Amino acid sequence: MPDPKALKIVHVTRTPVGGIFRHILDVANGQAARGHQVGIVCDSTTGGERADAALAAIAPQMKLGIFRTAIQRELGPTDLAGFLRVSRRVASLQADVLHGHGAKGGAFVRLMSAPAAIRAYTPHGGSLHFGRHTPRGMVYGAIERYLGRRTELFLFESAFARNAYKTMVGAPRGIVRVVPNGISAAEMAPVAPNPDAADIIAVGEFRRIKGIDVVIDAVAELYRSGRRVRLAIAGDGEEGPALRDQVARLGLSESVHFLGHTPARQAFGGCPVFC
Numbered sequence: 001m002p003d004p005k006a007l008k009i010v011h012v013t014r015t016p017v018g019g020i021f022r023h024i025l026d027v028a029n030g031q032a033a034r035g036h037q038v039g040i041v042c043d044s045t046t047g048g049e050r051a052d053a054a055l056a057a058i059a060p061q062m063k064l065g066i067f068r069t070a071i072q073r074e075l076g077p078t079d080l081a082g083f084l085r086v087s088r089r090v091a092s093l094q095a096d097v098l099h100g101h102g103a104k105g106g107a108f109v110r111l112m113s114a115p116a117a118i119r120a121y122t123p124h125g126g127s128l129h130f131g132r133h134t135p136r137g138m139v140y141g142a143i144e145r146y147l148g149r150r151t152e153l154f155l156f157e158s159a160f161a162r163n164a165y166k167t168m169v170g171a172p173r174g175i176v177r178v179v180p181n182g183i184s185a186a187e188m189a190p191v192a193p194n195p196d197a198a199d200i201i202a203v204g205e206f207r208r209i210k211g212i213d214v215v216i217d218a219v220a221e222l223y224r225s226g227r228r229v230r231l232a233i234a235g236d237g238e239e240g241p242a243l244r245d246q247v248a249r250l251g252l253s254e255s256v257h258f259l260g261h262t263p264a265r266q267a268f269g270g271c272p273v274f275c
Contacts, residue, residue: 009099011099012101014072018204024101099155101122107143121154144169145170213239231252
C-alpha cells in the first residue's frame, strides 16, 4: 500500500553532466530512499556514455521514470518544441513537486501550468554567469526576475549561489533555503596516488567558464620558467577540441594527458600511465 505521505517529485535539467548532474542524482537517490516517487527529465544530446551509465544505474529507483529529449543550451527557436515535449511528459506524471535545476531546467519548470505543484528552483550558474550590466546579463536577469514570481522555493546548493542570485537578480520572492550538497563517508577516504601520477589534476566540464584553458596556460608558463610539471585533465565537453589544440600549440602534448570522463576519486589518483 503506497505511503500517503509520499510525494511525486520530478527533477528537470538540461545537461546530465558535471556538478549539476551529481547534485540531481544525490537528491533524487535520497528522496527515493525516503519512499517518494521520483523522476528525472534531461537532455538527450549531451552526457555521452557516462550519463547513460549513471541514469541506467539510478533508473530502478526512479518510479516516475527517466525521460530524455533534446534541450539546447542557449535560448533559441527550438526551445518551444523542447518545452512542449517536457511539459507534456511532466503533466502526465501529476507531480507534487517540480524541481528545476540550472537556467533552462528552472525556466521550463516555472513556465509550466502546474497550479497544484510546488515549483522549486536551484540555479547552478547558467544565467548567473553574466555580469549584471552586460547585454546578456540584463536579458537573463529580467527573465529570472519574471520567473521568480512563479517560484515557491529557491533551494540553493551553496551560500555563494544564493549571494550570486541576489547580486544578479535581486532578493528571491519565495521561500529560500541553502542546502549544501553532501558527500558520503566513503568519499572522505584518502586516495593513494598512482606511482606515476601527474603533478596537477584538473576535473570539470570542458567549458570556457570552467578555466581549464587557464590551467593549461599556467603549465606552459611554468615550462617557460624551467619548471616541468605534468597535468592530467578529467572531463569532456564542447571545448574539448579547442583545449587539445591549445595543448598542441603550446608544445605540451608530452606533459598534458586527457583522461576523458573519469570518476573524481579515480582522477585524484592521477594518470596511471602518463603518455
